Amino acid sequence: MCITNLITRVAQAIALGKKPHVIIATPGRLVDHLEKTKGFSLRSLKYLVMDEADRLLDMDFGPSIDKILKFVPRERRTFLFSATMSSKIESLQRASLRDPVRVSISSNKYQTVSTLLQYYLFIPHTQKDVHLIYLLNEHAGKKIMIFTRTVAETQRLAILLRSLGFGAIPLHGQLNQTARLGALNKFRTGTRSILVATDVAARGLDVPAVDVVVNHDLPQDSKTFIHRIGRTARAGKSGIALSLVTQYDLEIFLRIEAALGKKLDEYPTQKDEVMVFQNRVEEAQRHARMEMKNLMETKGKKGSTLKGGKKGGAGSGGKRRHDDMDAEEG
Known part of the structure; x- marks a missing residue:
C-alpha cells in the first residue's frame, strides 16, 4: 500500500490494519502512523529500502528517517x-x-549514455522563446x-505554447498532488505531448519514451543538469537534449561542460528560418x-497562484479553449 498525504490518515490506518506485505511511504507520514496509529508497527520488517536517499536528505527528511530507524528491527x-554520495x-x-x-x-557521476545526443544553442536572451x-x-x-527555473516561468511558457497550438501542460511544486498526477498521466498517455516543468520533474518520475529534453533555462548546478537530460x-533508447544558452548563462554552461568532460556540439539553425516565427511568438x-x-x-x-485562467486573454475561440485548459490543469 502507499502512504502519502494524498489519502486521509483514517483510510490509511484501516488499510494498515490489514497488514500489507509492502508499504511505500513518504517519511513524514510513515512516522505519523508509527507514533499515532494503534496496533501498527514495523517490528516484523525484513527489508527497508530508501530510494533517492540524497534527495530525501536534501528535503530535510533526515529527522523523520532517524525516527523510522528507531522503529525497525x-x-x-x-x-x-542514491545518485550521489554526499556527507x-x-x-x-x-x-x-x-x-x-x-x-x-x-565511476563518473556525470557520465551520460552513448544514445543521448546533446546540443546547445547560443542565442540572445530576448530570443529564447522564438x-x-x-x-x-x-x-x-x-x-x-521543457525545463525552466521557476514556477512562474513554467506557467508562462505553458500558456504561451497553448496559445500557439501546442499540447503543453505545466508541472511544478505549487500544484497539489492530484493536479501533478493528472499532468503526468496526460503526458504519459500522449494526451499532452509537451511537459513544461521545474526541477520537480528532473528525477524520480516514471515517464517512459521521452524523445527530447529542452533546457529553456539552464540549472544552477551540473548535477541537476544531468538529472534533467x-x-x-x-x-537503451535514443534521445536528444537541447540547451538554450544566453549571454547570461556562459559561466554556468562552461561549468556544466567541465563536469561532463566534453564540449557540446552547437545545434545547427538558420536565422531566417527561426525568425519566421517572430510575429506569432510576440503575440x-x-x-x-x-x-x-x-x-x-x-x-x-482561489487559494493558488496557478489556478484560474478564465479571465482575460485574447477573444478568439481557439484561445478560449487554451484558457479552459489552464483552469483544468493548473
Missing part, C-alpha cells in the same frame, strides 16, 4: 539508493547499515520535456503576460 536487510548520505549509511556492500554503476518554438516545430510529433535516452507572449497578470490577481481568491 536491527536484524533486517537495508537497501540505500549526509555517508552519515546515513553509517547509521543505518552494517558491513555495507557498495555497488556503483559508474528559438524554443523553432525547436518544437523541428521536433513536432515527439514527446518533449536523464529523462530521455532511457533503457503569444503578450497573451501569456495578460494571463499571468490575471492569475496573480486571482491568487488570493
Whole structure:
C-alpha cells in the first residue's frame, strides 16, 4: 500500500490494519502512523529500502528517517539508493547499515549514455522563446520535456505554447498532488505531448519514451543538469537534449561542460528560418503576460497562484479553449 498525504490518515490506518506485505511511504507520514496509529508497527520488517536517499536528505527528511530507524528491527536487510554520495548520505549509511556492500554503476557521476545526443544553442536572451518554438516545430510529433527555473516561468511558457497550438501542460511544486498526477498521466498517455516543468520533474518520475529534453533555462548546478537530460535516452533508447544558452548563462554552461568532460556540439539553425516565427511568438507572449497578470490577481481568491485562467486573454475561440485548459490543469 502507499502512504502519502494524498489519502486521509483514517483510510490509511484501516488499510494498515490489514497488514500489507509492502508499504511505500513518504517519511513524514510513515512516522505519523508509527507514533499515532494503534496496533501498527514495523517490528516484523525484513527489508527497508530508501530510494533517492540524497534527495530525501536534501528535503530535510533526515529527522523523520532517524525516527523510522528507531522503529525497525536491527536484524533486517537495508537497501540505500542514491545518485550521489554526499556527507549526509555517508552519515546515513553509517547509521543505518552494517558491513555495507557498495555497488556503483559508474565511476563518473556525470557520465551520460552513448544514445543521448546533446546540443546547445547560443542565442540572445530576448530570443529564447522564438528559438524554443523553432525547436518544437523541428521536433513536432515527439514527446518533449521543457525545463525552466521557476514556477512562474513554467506557467508562462505553458500558456504561451497553448496559445500557439501546442499540447503543453505545466508541472511544478505549487500544484497539489492530484493536479501533478493528472499532468503526468496526460503526458504519459500522449494526451499532452509537451511537459513544461521545474526541477520537480528532473528525477524520480516514471515517464517512459521521452524523445527530447529542452533546457529553456539552464540549472544552477551540473548535477541537476544531468538529472534533467536523464529523462530521455532511457533503457537503451535514443534521445536528444537541447540547451538554450544566453549571454547570461556562459559561466554556468562552461561549468556544466567541465563536469561532463566534453564540449557540446552547437545545434545547427538558420536565422531566417527561426525568425519566421517572430510575429506569432510576440503575440503569444503578450497573451501569456495578460494571463499571468490575471492569475496573480486571482491568487488570493482561489487559494493558488496557478489556478484560474478564465479571465482575460485574447477573444478568439481557439484561445478560449487554451484558457479552459489552464483552469483544468493548473
